[in-house]
Amino acid sequence: MKAAPAPAAPRAKPPAPAEAAAPPSPLESSRFTLWCLERWMSLGAPAVGRRVPGTMVVAVAALAVGIVAVIVTTSTGLNIAYADSQSHLTISRRLFDSKAPGFTQLGTVWLPVPSLILVPFVQNLWLWHTGLAAGLLGLVCLMGTACGVYRVAARIGLGRPARIAGVLLIIANPSILYVFTTALTEPVLILCMMGCFAGLAHWVTSRRNLSAGEMMVFTGLPAAGATLSRYEGWVLVVGGTVVVLVASWRRKKEWRYAIKMSLAFAVLPAVAIGWWLAYNYAVYGNLLEFLNGQYSASNLQKATADAGLLAYTHNAGLTLWTYNWSVLETAGALTVVLGIGGAIMLAWRFGLSNTALLVWVMGVAYGFSLLSLYLGQTHMNNDHSLPENWWNSRYALAVIPWLAVLAAVLVDSLSRVPTIAPGLLALVGLALVLQTAWWATDPARSSVIAEADGYIQLKAASGATDAAAYLRDHYDGGQVLMDESAAGSALLPEIGIPLVDYYNRSTGELFTAAIADPVSHAKWVFVSTADAPELSQTGVADLVYDAVKKQPSFETSYRVVFDEGDYRIYERISS
Structure with a gap:
């Protein structure tokens, strides 16, 4: 006895053609036009109490x-x-x-x-x-x-x-x-x-x-x-x-x-x-x-x-x-x-x-x-x-x-x-x-x-831009000794290192101690070597540079890793 043939699968319906996006109805267009007109009219409306339309x-x-x-x-x-x-x-x-x-x-x-x-x-x-x-x-x-x-x-x-x-x-x-x-x-x-x-x-x-x-x-x-x-x-x-x-x-x-x-x-x-x-x-x-x-x-x-x-x-x-x-x-x-x-x-x-x-x-x-x-x-x-x-x-x-x-x-x-x-x-x-x-x-x-354009050019010519980029790219921890109040050294956001890693003027006595003994405080020393009498007279000479250049042991404890224009970066020599 022959088995009854299986019923044929239902024929798939062809996909419906994609409908074109309907243009906005006249009602929608009129609403938008009305909204724009209301905004425009509000710009000339009188103030009422605390409210000023527009x-x-x-x-x-x-x-x-x-x-x-x-x-x-x-x-x-x-x-x-x-x-x-x-x-x-x-x-x-x-x-x-x-x-x-x-x-x-x-x-x-x-x-x-x-x-x-x-x-x-x-x-x-x-x-x-x-x-x-x-x-x-x-x-x-x-x-x-x-x-x-x-x-x-x-x-x-x-x-x-x-x-x-x-x-x-x-x-x-x-x-x-x-x-x-x-x-x-x-x-x-x-x-x-x-x-x-x-x-x-x-x-x-x-x-x-x-x-x-x-x-x-x-x-x-x-x-x-x-x-x-x-x-x-x-x-x-x-x-x-x-x-x-x-x-x-x-x-x-x-x-x-x-x-x-x-x-x-x-x-x-x-x-x-x-x-x-x-x-x-x-x-x-x-x-x-x-x-x-x-x-x-x-x-x-x-x-x-x-x-x-x-x-x-x-x-x-x-x-x-x-x-x-x-x-x-x-x-x-x-x-x-x-x-x-x-x-x-x-x-x-x-x-x-x-x-x-x-x-x-x-x-x-x-x-x-x-x-x-x-x-x-x-x-x-x-x-x-x-x-x-x-x-x-x-x-x-x-x-x-x-x-x-x-x-x-x-x-x-x-x-x-x-x-x-x-x-x-x-x-x-x-x-x-x-x-x-x-x-x-x-x-x-x-x-x-x-x-502003002049400052960008000045920073580039003085080496400040490259110095900031170098420290940002090479800093691997170890603290930084830097006088950010020195002329031309307001670069901390540009460098992008957390401020807790710095010894600078804003840290008060900690800064004084770090200047006196850089080796035990900071792996990195960032200085501006610019030197002019008016910088010292007005208090914006680099205090870090003024101190370390007088310390004979500094040169034997740090090596120069960046030197361009008025800026120099030192890294502590590993013992």
Whole structure:
């Protein structure tokens, strides 16, 4: 009997043809269009209470531009070109990564807030080594600065074109974008100043009488942050207090109210300044250690001043000439021209109203910088100064937000003349595009970036770059003896070794003991052999090199493994 045949397998169905991606439905397109339109309209909407519509749009735009800037500078190493940038990264990390960790690692002269708020970002060794830690903080500062300019412009009643112009003058400025990727102190100062000005703008323009507590939180707190970021913040307190006093008197015609609100603004910054003086006295035994101590600007600039190279000191003409050229070469010609025009329109439209006083007080950094330069407390050079070189042009950066708000006042004034507004606004927009393109073809046209490029070339020519790379690649433990405070030796992030492995000035008595007996402390000795009388006079000569070259036993205990330019690295000879 034959078995029944097995049933045939079912026929496989041919695969269904791939469906083409469906185009967005008209409803989806209309929703996106509506969303974009709402965002656009928010940029011109009036402020309501504490809310300023459009702030988030500005923050996202600043974040996007800032991310690109961070990628560019970090990938090229330009973000750690300034020695001060590497020093600030080092200060933040040595608070917890050091042979002598602790709060006193903040040192003096440099105010503490920028170093303290950088601490969370430098916990990771790679973020610290690459300088990306500072870039992450800089993104926050850039967003806050752009939003601050926008909110001030909105609070004083400027329209959409003016607000956008002010923001673009910030986020399209290469000097701002570069410095905000570094660990320099200007980004934190500018962030705090703009936070204070935005708070003052809210108070000045509010129909409701804000309380003293609100004044302390929204204006006094950021002002205190500014006072502990850079010394420009100290003058902000004076100017801001005057504005609050005048505006309070005008509001109620009561001295009691005016004094109460002025104190509410000034008390936190005053406490911050008092704390800094007390800290200097407690740690160094000198209230004014930051002003006249070993590492103060006056001492470090002594050799330069004695050589007659601070030509602008007590010379008002040269002071104005030098500083204004730095402003022009960091802010850009368009920003300066629009700012000057805006200052004229501010005086014409607003007179001496509270709104005008608010905008004028934003220029306190300009006045402070001129005074510091005139008194010889600040050292700044550019390609139009005497002598001609790049030095500290970044001190002009704090003026840029003020110029941006003044420019916004001018743009708003132009936009209110219907017959000429479209053409003039288009001309301003075209000028901004051309200035941005001009900078983009050669970023070193910014004096701040030109100075950074110069430092990179100087480090390469002196051997510093190769010395840092050699120690980073060959270090296998055993501790390092190095004077990182010597001129040109602020290289610790670039080297990338944990700071606990170093004996240096910041380790105090441990450093002294290691210098006296290097063999029993460190396998590696990193020195700068640069020798000039002014280095010793100003306290930035290499203390390690000065000591070991006088020790006969040193040459028999160590061998030279790197010698290039001004830098030499020794490795202990195994016994």
